Amino acid sequence: MKKLFVMILTIAMLGTFAACGNNDTPTNPNTEYIYNVGLLQLVEHPSLDEIRNAIESEIDSAGYGDIINIDFVSGQNDTSTMNTIAQKFVANEDDAIIAIATPAAQSVAAATSEIPIIFSAITDPVAAELVSNLDAPDGNVTGVSDYIDVAAIFNLANELTPEVKSYGFIYNMGEVNSVSVIEDAKAYLDAQGIPYTEAFVTNIGEVTTAAQSLVGKVDAFFLPIDNTVASAMSNVADIAIKNNIPVYVAADSMVHDGGLATAGVNYTQLGKQTAQMLIRILINGEAIADNPVEVLTEYSVTVNEETAAALGVDVSAYTAE
Ligand code: TRP
Secondary structure, three states, rough: OOOOEEEEOOOOOOOOOOOOOOOOOOOOOOOOOOOOEEEEEOOHHHHHHEEEEEEEHHHHOOOOOOEEEEEEOOOOOOOOHHHHEEEEEEEEOEEEEEEEOOHHHHHHHOOOOOOOEEEEOOOOOOOOOOOOOOOOOOOOOOEEEEEOOOHHHHHHHHHHOOOOOOOEEEEEEOOHHHHHHHHHHHHHHHHHOOOOEEEEOOHHHHHHHHHHHOOOOOOOOEEEOOHHHOOOOHHHHHHHHHHOOOEEEOOOOHHOOOOOOOOOOOOHHHHHHHHHHHHOOOOOOOOOHHHHOOOOOOOEEEHHHHHHHOOOOOHHHHHHO
């Protein structure tokens, strides 16, 4: 059994608004009507599954399990499959659509400008061209973002492995969510004069080769919130541990799958906020424009004790007694 320990640390982020869990109880639900909500999830990897489960259980615990019918479909990590599913939701005249992960949200947004779309875990909704303004969505799309602060992760890395003098990145350039985080990481490391090397992947099958290509070239890996890499995370972890390389990641699921550490958002909380936003828009009839994009601002440090032991890294500051 992997032992994972989490410590909460709150980081005041950027001057944007703070998104708080909204627990407003909807008034006047129309109990005669069954709402159909299509849910498109890019692929089934642990973090996206956690988000979907949190959305569904929050709908149930808010008391809407019987009147909101969620039609979940996996996009199987394939754009044309996702476009077809999105068109099916539209043809079905769904009352709302939930999209988990950036490529899924892009497919549904391309399919309709009428049906309300609530996205979940979109790292950079503006760069993904889902909204033009986080504070004032002006179309049919809003949702919850898992934007992260790379400085929090690199500060943690400096603390745990101060001897690291270079980083290797592995990511899919086709994922705008990864590109945004990598741009932030480059700016941060450039400012510190720390060199980095990039390894690119275009599909899950290429992740192992990409990880191997960095061995011997860099002291540590930094992996952004990349769906392709997350889907093959245990392969990266195996290679890294074998070669004594610490792996810093941008999402807790990638720590659970063998990465060393992250400072990131709580995806169960993110799923709950997505469900609350859906309920406000679908049941209470709130406008999209009145529901700014929510960005989680509380980060938790997650460390993998087994990985730390294998690498000889002291993570006791982040483990429970
Ligand atoms: N934020 C990612 C996106 O915009 C989706 C995501 C959520 C993710 N949790 C993750 C990706 C964990 C990798 C690992 O597409």
